[in-house]
Amino acid sequence: MDARTQLDVETQYRRAMGAFATGVTVVTAANGEGRVSGITVNSLTSVSLKPRLLLWCLGEESARYDTFAKADVWGVSVLGAGEEALAVRYSRAETETVEPSEADLFAGAPVLNTGIAHFACRTFERRRGGDHLIIIGEVTDLKVQSGAALTFFRGLYGRLDDPRE
Ligand SMILES: Cc1cc2nc3c(=O)[nH]c(=O)nc-3n(C[C@H](O)[C@H](O)[C@H](O)COP(=O)(O)O)c2cc1C
Numbered sequence: 303m304d305a306r307t308q309l310d311v312e313t314q315y316r317r318a319m320g321a322f323a324t325g326v327t328v329v330t331a332a333n334g335e336g337r338v339s340g341i342t343v344n345s346l347t348s349v350s351l352k353p354r355l356l357l358w359c360l361g362e363e364s365a366r367y368d369t370f371a372k373a374d375v376w377g378v379s380v381l382g383a384g385e386e387a388l389a390v391r392y393s394r395a396e397t398e399t400v401e402p403s404e405a406d407l408f409a410g411a412p413v414l415n416t417g418i419a420h421f422a423c424r425t426f427e428r429r430r431g432g433d434h435l436i437i438i439g440e441v442t443d444l445k446v447q448s449g450a451a452l453t454f455f456r457g458l459y460g461r462l463d464d465p466r467e
Pocket residue numbers: 326341342343344345346358359360361363364365366367389392393394395396454
């Protein structure tokens with residue numbers, strides 16, 4: 303495959319995956335000095351019910367790779383509609399720091415004090431998957447509340463109203 307065709311296939315792959323609408327989460331973990339970082343993630347997937355396992359994929363090129371690859375305990379906050387600014391903020395390394403006033407310690411894991419669902423996780427397994435690290439977490443605690451979701455579809459944020467409300 304020549305370089306041009308390779309680029310086209312990558313673009314097509316991104317576009318096709320972008321047709322798979324997802325929610326938006328922020329994964330949070332403390333680095334070695336105790337500073338909490340957040341990273342915007344939409345690769346979150348449930349893996350298993352017994353035990354309760356979930357995974358997300360961390361890009362090897364991420365400036366925050368070390369913090370998240372090394373973390374043994376971490377949190378996932380599912381963003382609600384109207385929290386797009388948080389998704390934008392935690393997609394950038396310059397604004398990744400989660401201040402103490404913005405975080406809760408949930409079952410020993412840092413989570414954002416906003417969002418519509420939260421998971422406290424302990425790293426269960428790490429596996430390389432191409433240019434990403436697949437991080438599988440065991441869910442040690444969780445909480446969920448009603449409310450509309452922030453979505454990501456075809457490269458744009460949107461909202462999905464709670465069908466139960
Ligand atoms: C909606 C959305 C979803 C994202 N999902 C992931 C993801 O699942 N895994 C990941 O490593 N990066 C993901 N990113 C990219 C990171 O948030 C971040 O932008 C990227 O790691 C580059 O910044 P960094 O080098 O400072 O980490 C996502 C970004 C956006 C906007």
